Amino acid sequence: MSIDIFGFQALWSPYFFASLIILTAGYLLLVTKYRYVFTGNAPVPARQNLIFAVTMLLLYIIKGSPVDLLGHIMFSVHMSQMAILYLVIAPLFIISIPAWLFRWLIAIKGLNTIFNFFTIPLIALIVFNGLFSFYHIPLIFDFIKVNMWLHSTYTIVLFIAAIFMWFPLLNTLPERQSLSGLKKVGYIFGSAILLTPACALIIFADHPIYHTFSNPQAWSSAMELCVPSSALSGIQLSGPELFNGLPLLEDQQLGGVLMKIIQEIVYGILLGYIFFSWYRQENGESKKIDPVLDLNFMK
Numbered sequence: 001m002s003i004d005i006f007g008f009q010a011l012w013s014p015y016f017f018a019s020l021i022i023l024t025a026g027y028l029l030l031v032t033k034y035r036y037v038f039t040g041n042a043p044v045p046a047r048q049n050l051i052f053a054v055t056m057l058l059l060y061i062i063k064g065s066p067v068d069l070l071g072h073i074m075f076s077v078h079m080s081q082m083a084i085l086y087l088v089i090a091p092l093f094i095i096s097i098p099a100w101l102f103r104w105l106i107a108i109k110g111l112n113t114i115f116n117f118f119t120i121p122l123i124a125l126i127v128f129n130g131l132f133s134f135y136h137i138p139l140i141f142d143f144i145k146v147n148m149w150l151h152s153t154y155t156i157v158l159f160i161a162a163i164f165m166w167f168p169l170l171n172t173l174p175e176r177q178s179l180s181g182l183k184k185v186g187y188i189f190g191s192a193i194l195l196t197p198a199c200a201l202i203i204f205a206d207h208p209i210y211h212t213f214s215n216p217q218a219w220s221s222a223m224e225l226c227v228p229s230s231a232l233s234g235i236q237l238s239g240p241e242l243f244n245g246l247p248l249l250e251d252q253q254l255g256g257v258l259m260k261i262i263q264e265i266v267y268g269i270l271l272g273y274i275f276f277s278w279y280r281q282e283n284g285e286s287k288k289i290d291p292v293l294d295l296n297f298m299k
Contacts, residue, residue, distance in 0.1 A: 003069055010227040013064035024056045044098045052096035058089050072226055073240045075213045079255035083262035090162035094170045118164040121179055121187055128165040129194035131158050136198045138209045145212040146221040188267050202256030208248040
């Protein structure tokens with residue numbers, strides 16, 4: 001059965017698309033025409049603005065296009081969404097924000113204290129990976145998945161936690177460089193290890209563990225989060241197997257594997273850049289290179 005039966009709004013999320021357009025336009029105006037209202041407002045390179053636009057496009061694809069609807073039908077798509085949102089979009093978002101705008105944001109009263117605490121490397125690792133693992137406990141997952149406000153809130157909180165986790169690695173603020181050299185390597189390995197238990201729970205389960213992807217009644221309730229009730233009222237559905245060619249258990253296991261693969265690819269790229277940077281420095285190149293990313297053009 002085709003997912004087209006759920007209608008245009010469920011497939012393409014026009015309100016979410018409009019929100020991202022407004023957000024992107026507002027950001028571009030802020031860092032170009034209105035950047036003079038901030039202190040230390042260096043010009044923002046065009047490629048950094050392009051990264052922000054690409055980040056918003058990826059966010060729409062993951063959370064606004066038919067991919068989001070498929071994420072409520074196929075667990076493997078859901079886990080791919082999670083991986084890209086927290087391991088690709090979150091770091092790209094940090095890279096796209098100019099240093100002077102970050103300084104202004106974290107100087108806001110109250111926010112500075114929160115930011116200082118949750119970007120402590122050990123705290124950042126534990127909080128993000130803890131929240132991610134907690135979310136994928138079957139009882140918790142099924143409870144959150146059928147409540148629109150709770151699901152949206154948890155998604156936002158987990159995204160903020162991902163920002164905190166990536167910040168010690170990718171931020172361009174000299175005064176907030178808390179990691180360097182081998183510490184960054186250890187940080188990446190630590191994050192990979194902490195995420196493994198949640199993936200292992202999913203990969204090695206011998207039966208479908210999430211009712212919102214296996215039980216027709218629970219699945220229908222979860223579908224109400226992304227499909228208007230008017231579109232669901234006239235449709236008789238027995239469960240996600242109508243749209244999913246994979247058996248439920250194999251789809252679940254594939255989701256855990258995809259999450260781990262995407263994580264390993266992202267972290268592998270970062271580790272490769274670290275060692276490449278060290279190699280260049282050891283061979284006497286005069287240019288100082290950040291051990292993770294050369295982000296000097298964004299300062």
